[in-house]
Amino acid sequence: MKHLIVVAHPSEESFTLALARAYAAELELLGHSTTIYDLYRMGFNPVLAAHELEPVRADNPVSGDVARAQEDIRDADVLTVIYPLWWLSMPAMMKGYVDRVFARGFAYESHGGIVHGLLSGKKSVLVTLSGAPLPVLVQTGNWNAVQVLQDTHILRSAGFELLEHLHFDEVVPHLAPAVADQHIAHVRACARKHFPAN
Ligand SMILES: Cc1cc2nc3c(=O)[nH]c(=O)nc-3n(C[C@H](O)[C@H](O)[C@H](O)COP(=O)(O)O)c2cc1C
Numbered sequence: 001m002k003h004l005i006v007v008a009h010p011s012e013e014s015f016t017l018a019l020a021r022a023y024a025a026e027l028e029l030l031g032h033s034t035t036i037y038d039l040y041r042m043g044f045n046p047v048l049a050a051h052e053l054e055p056v057r058a059d060n061p062v063s064g065d066v067a068r069a070q071e072d073i074r075d076a077d078v079l080t081v082i083y084p085l086w087w088l089s090m091p092a093m094m095k096g097y098v099d100r101v102f103a104r105g106f107a108y109e110s111h112g113g114i115v116h117g118l119l120s121g122k123k124s125v126l127v128t129l130s131g132a133p134l135p136v137l138v139q140t141g142n143w144n145a146v147q148v149l150q151d152t153h154i155l156r157s158a159g160f161e162l163l164e165h166l167h168f169d170e171v172v173p174h175l176a177p178a179v180a181d182q183h184i185a186h187v188r189a190c191a192r193k194h195f196p197a198n
Contacts, residue, residue, distance in 0.1 A: 001195060003027050004076035006037040008083045008094035015171055015180065016129055020082045022184045023127070026191040031198030035072060039093050046096020056105065069101045073119070078195070079160065082127040084171070088142055090150065098154060107158040117159025124160035125194065126151060127168075127187065134169040163194050 005024055009016035017038070024034040037044075045065065054060050062070070073079060083094045090098070102108070109116045128146070130137060137143040147165070155162050168183050175183075 001032050001077040001198070002075060003032055003034045003078045003080060003195075004037065004072050005034060005080045005082065006039065006094070006097065007081075008039045008091045008097070010040050010091075010093075012041065014084075015168075015175060015183070016082060016084050018180070018184065019127060019129070019168070019187045023080065023082070023187045023191050026188040027195060030191065030195055032195055035076070037069070037072070037097075039097055044093065044097060046093050046100070048096065048099045052100060052103065062103075063100070066100050066103065069097070070103075070106050073101070073122075076122065078123045078125065079155075080125040080127065081155075083129075085128055085130040085146065088146060102154070102158055115157045117157055120159035120161075122160050123194075124155050124162050125190065126155060126162065126165040127190075128165070129168045129171040131172055132169065134167060137169070164190060166190050 003024075005020055007017060007020040011017070020036060020038075024036055027034050039046075049063070051060055052063060052066070056062055061067075081094070083090045089095070104110070106118065108118055128150075132142075134143065137146070151162055151165050166187065168186075171183075
């Protein structure tokens with residue numbers, strides 16, 4: 001299978017990036033092909049321009065970087081999105097990727113306010129990290145907000161089958177090596193569980 005892995009974290013040494021690399025390495029071991037979109041290192045422009053809200057025409061073509069990103073989604077069987085929760089949401093870099101790439105006519109259509117996803121048939125995996133413990137996020141209702149907005153409103157609305165939302169909580173600076181190893185093993189196991197060897 002073809003996997004597109006989109007990850008957003010400003011630091012190359014972050015645990016977020018380590019999870020993305022381990023997940024991709026496991027998929028490659030299983031015989032899958034992977035493309036990593038490391039949005040910060042690519043210098044992805046997350047700012048949606050006014051002309052991108054206008055209908056696509058000969059004199060208003062889709063921006064080159066968005067067209068390439070959409071082609072890479074079209075080409076993939078599975079989209080995996082990896083980011084830390086910042087203010088319970090995705091980093092602005094990832095939000096800008098979604099705003100620009102998951103455009104009307106590509107990711108969804110809407111009629112009378114009802115959204116219809118256009119990417120059905122594709123699978124997705126969502127991997128998030130938080131500083132807070134998951135039970136605290138659940139207890140405050142924050143976890144429900146995360147699921148409604150990110151799992152349902154974005155991925156499922158666009159038509160993806162969400163196979164798993166894997167969350168790593170209590171990810172703090174200087175994570176104990178044993179905990180880090182456990183998390184890395186967990187993200188590798190997620191790859192094996194959903195995508196057996198080709
Ligand atoms: C700007 C910012 C906002 C954050 N907001 C939250 C938050 O709302 N809830 C939470 O549990 N953790 C929050 N965190 C903590 C991060 O989720 C946590 O540090 C990150 O998942 C650790 O991953 P990393 O080591 O790859 O950075 C925030 C961190 C930053 C930098």
